[in-house]
Amino acid sequence: MQFSRGRNLKLNPRLTGDRKGEHYPFSLQFYQVPPTENISLSEFETFAIERLKILKSIENLGVSYVKGSVEYNTKLENELRKLKFPYRPPQNDISDDVYDERRKDHISHFILRLAYCQSEDLRRWFIQQEMDLFRFRFNQLPRQKVQEFLKYSGLEYLAISEDEKKQHHDDLLNSTYGLSSTKLEELDFYKVRFQDALDLVRPRKVFLLQGFAYIPHTDIVTLILNEFRTRLSKALALSARSLPVVQSDERLQPLLSHLSHSYVGQDFSSQRNTGKISLDQIDALSAKSFPLCMRQLHKSLREHHHLRHGGRMQYGLFLKGIGLTLEQALQFWRLEFTKGKVDSEKFDKGYAYSIRHNYGKEGKRTDYTPYSCMKIIVSNPPSQGDYHGCPFRHSDPELLKQKLQSFKVSSTGINQILDLVKGMHYQLACQKYFELTHNVDDCGFSLNHPNQYFIESQKLLTGGQEIKKEQTSGESSQSNPQSQITSSSSSALMNTQSEDMEDLEQFFNEY
């Protein structure tokens, strides 16, 4: 992308019908070619903000609805329409409006690439949302458009022969959900390396033989998405390398860093809490302000004087997030572990390292951040002997019920929670649990992090003292223009999502 020297040089090329079709023939694309035209800074800003808005709503929708469900699709379509992004192929020729939408889609994607290539975390978030967007758009394509799009993108798969299909008839039938024998006859199957279809291999939704996966045409979106992810993640790595050049432009640098700061808003690794909590408070806090997952880990640690690796990571980083210093953490774990089978020497040899590691004092020296709800729910599910994970996701409903009863949650409340669990809304279930245990009707935030749960709970219980502190610290740093970016993003911590976005817009307006 090139940025012209003239700041407000507004270039809005109107092209003739043919050229338009050539540029953006489809409502979605692989974003292979970066835009080369000149755009004004103000357009740069609006594009960036609007793309960020759309990605954020994709994230939120993914939490509250099942991806691909009718509700999810209609809500997402509304969002896209509202922000004027392309969502489905138009019936007739590509009009100027459509062209503008697609151009915006193209350019804004590349702007956010610049903002979101800087760290592993940002990249992961960006790729995830972009993939959801891509999947949505791809699923909207009519059948014949799919073929055209694949051809256009240079992705063609060879279907297996009828003989081969007959040979594996039963296996193919049994590895695909909801496939009848007659449907199987019509359906094309593609044979690809299993590495190219991991999303189907993982949940065992595809037939595997000799390292090849046999993919029905209906699941081809998985292959395409895989391709999309590989290309995007490679491209982001490349962008990261050339980022210093872009950052040396003083017009763009603050914009970009602010854009990336506003993702999920919160960073619970920040050191502002450290030292606020003493070890003897933990028991009381765990009953009052810990989310269920952490309360469960704490209880099991106190009972067994041991936690396995997954539990130590999840709980240890959470404790770090609520403000335990390294020294406190070492003392805490040593005290508990030495009550059990581990003696002090073994603790120093086997466990102290990983605690120091979490605090960025060993190995790669990364200051690790506490796990988010998403991470806890999706990755590393607990197995035999483990107590980590999300109790709403990883517990049998029956056991969850008992547990809630023992915490004196009312039976109507338990039923509400169990309904949410059934609908796979684990975070909403946890939010409900928060509301019930704190006696509030509406908690007024959308929960996506155990540490957020803790902060919100403390805020309620200590009567908002936390907020005051937050504001004063925000104001005091206002006087220093250099730190404005960081302070405004940290004061956004307490805001809800929408306010966060307003904040961002305000920032750009001031700018």
Add this chain to the structure above:
Amino acid sequence: MQKMNPYKIDIGAVYSHKPSMHNSVKSGTFQAQEKELVFDIDMTDYDDVRRCCSSADICNKCWTLMTIAMRILDRALAEDFGFQHRFWVYSGRRGVHCWVCDESARKLSQAERSAVAEYLSVVKGGEDTIKKVQLSDPIHPFIRKSITVVEKYFEQYALVGQDILENKQNWEKVLALLPETVREALQKDFQKARSSVERWEKLKKCLHSQDLKKGAYAAKEIMLQYCYPRLDVNVSKGVNHLLKSPFSVHPKTGRISVPIDFRRLDQFDPFAVPTISLICSELDNVNIKEEQESPGEGEPEVKRKTRDYKRTSLAPYVKVFEQFLDKLDQSRKGELLLKSDLKREF
């Protein structure tokens, strides 16, 4: 090696730079390049379904679990994923390791490894889940083939050996895995029956007679929960995870971590595996004998030393290892030949 006299040797990944240099190269460039795809199965993970032993203990009864595990995984790795070179090793105490050494396996990324491991995991859930196996309709070919393996061992191992339906306390555990509608009837049936085998028959019959939508696969699910291999996914996932080297000595038991001959898997007995002290005494005996038989004969000392292992009970195990290496070597040569053929064509 002799100078360092290490306490244990772990094998990790092949890195882009010498690990001792990892602080001197630019951060980010020190990366794991490739590693064998490894699996670690540990008897501890079966604690909720074993009655004979717990935690680090094993006996001949529960070793069957490892046999089942190896059969299922080996089949899947070979047939489903097409890996040729699978090397099974007894860990020295309570589990087994599998090293998949194909070139394609060594080059797998972390995401690919975890996908393989998850494909192979059926038993899911921690301390807070009772029912850890949920089958969905239709049954995937992989599950079907795995069940066939389990079926071969189930009666002998679970019903006779572990006697999982022996008394009320134990069968309650099994009943908890069944749909509620059949529990009561079975409770009565179980009291009348005399052995686990009989009770199991009743259970199957009962499930069969009832037209259950939810519990259509209940019997199969129970079999899998009790017998299906429980993988430590995190070991397989990481490219840089360390695993104990084959032929090292287990620090607690003193047993040598020996390769397992897959053709004679059912005969493998973890208690017959030589320990370090046994081998030492064997070596001592050999030396004494030799000195008595041929004192002063000028045989070159070096030659004798290299073959010492052949005179111990370790010999058959080393042979398994050598055979494995030969095969690996052959296929590598084949690949190289193929490559050079291709080049000539161009």
